[in-house]
Amino acid sequence: MKKKTALKFGSIHTRRRRKQFIYLSISVFLHVLTACAQQKDRLTNHEMQAIYNEVKTPHKYGLVMVPPDNSKKMDCPTVFRKDSLWYMTYLVFDGRGYETWLASSRNLLAWQDLGKLLSFSDEGLWDDHQKAGYNALQDITWEGDYELHPYDGKYWMSYFGGDGRGYEAGNLSIGMAYTDKDPSQAHEWERIGEPVLTSQDPNVRWWENRKLFKSTVMRDGKGLTGHNFVMYYNANGDSAQHNIKTRWFERIGMAVSDDMVHWKRYLDEPVVHHPVGITGDAIIQQIGDTYVMFYFGAFWQDREGAFNRFAASKDLVKWTDWEGESLIEPSESYDEQYAHKSFVLKHEGVVYHFYCAVNKHDQRGIAVATSKDLGNSKKTFIAPDPVTEEK
Secondary structure: OOOHHHOOOOHHHHHHHHHHHHHHHHHOOOOOOOHHHHHHHHHOOHHHHHHHHHOOOOOOOOEEEEOOOOOOOOEEEEEEEOOOOOEEEEEOOOOOEEEEEEEOOOOOOOOOEEEEEEEEOOOOOOOEEEEEEEEEEEOOOOOOOOOOEEEOOOEEEEEEEEEEOOOOOOOOOEEEEEEOOOOOOOOEEEEEOOOOEEOOOOOHHHHOEEEEEEEEEEEEEOOOOOEEEEEEEEEEOHHHHHHOOOOOEEEEEEEEOOOOOOEEEOOOOOOOOOOEEEEEEEEEEEEEEEEEEEEEEEOOOOOOOEEEEEEEEOOOOOEOOOOOOEEEEOOOOOOOOOOEEEEEEEEEOEEEEEEEEEEEOEEEEEEEOOOOOOOOOOOOOOOOOOOOOOO
């Protein structure tokens, strides 16, 4: 009797061990599958190096747009094409806030102001003192035509707005502007009455609960997200969740829409971010079947200042970050403080990398670097204001 009981106990013990082995094997198998899937989502080092080799611009041409006086600062270029001319929307800060302007060029190097697109208002609205605009629905094909495409009979622009006076002051939210007129002509664009995304929305995430900043809106022509349009935007939020102390955080997140008016957040976490400082101002180019996100970093834990970098994706959602040297970083007298905020395009075999250049006097203008040596700009900032030293 004891012998039979011992045999029965041994049989149960063996079955338990077999079950444990099976569970362990399944767990290991799933872990390997997950690791393989994650690796598949990432671009290889070879692919990332090939992108870097294609987009790098080692020749700094210099400043192409500068403010008329030291009371103003220029920022955030967005470049598009219509017919035989190039156009640039850009921001001007004058102490009160941001307005959005338009300029034109025949050769991407010499630019002429045309006038305002989004101006200050005094109507008690949410965006009276800040209107920082960025063209939407552009052809993003690398070395394509870079034209703006209409939707619903209108051209579109996303912008961040606010009712606070000063540099990016107060609550900043994302709105949408539109026009049914020629986008290459300077005129005031219409605006949807209320912001489409705010830092006070009920579904706001921890990393975007303070301020929302630059956005870029593209058409999801392949239906990768299940929606017609995708917005990438950077936001400032609470860093305490990760117990990291820094003076400022910004991270890039996603939103989606089917009509350009109603937007909803996509994913719980940012799609591109870094442990410390700013990751922001994304713009997208499509090189073959790969989407390339140009963005700027600032105040990271391993480097100083502000600089331009890139990430890449096959599906618009999972991004592989470039780990090599920056595309643009401070090196000249006109950009020795910050060299950041990209707009990158390729035309007739030459890559043009437009960026915001800030010198040690905090003068701010638009500069360009190129893949081919095109010489040097003769444009300079006007003499900095004299500093009165206290005795």
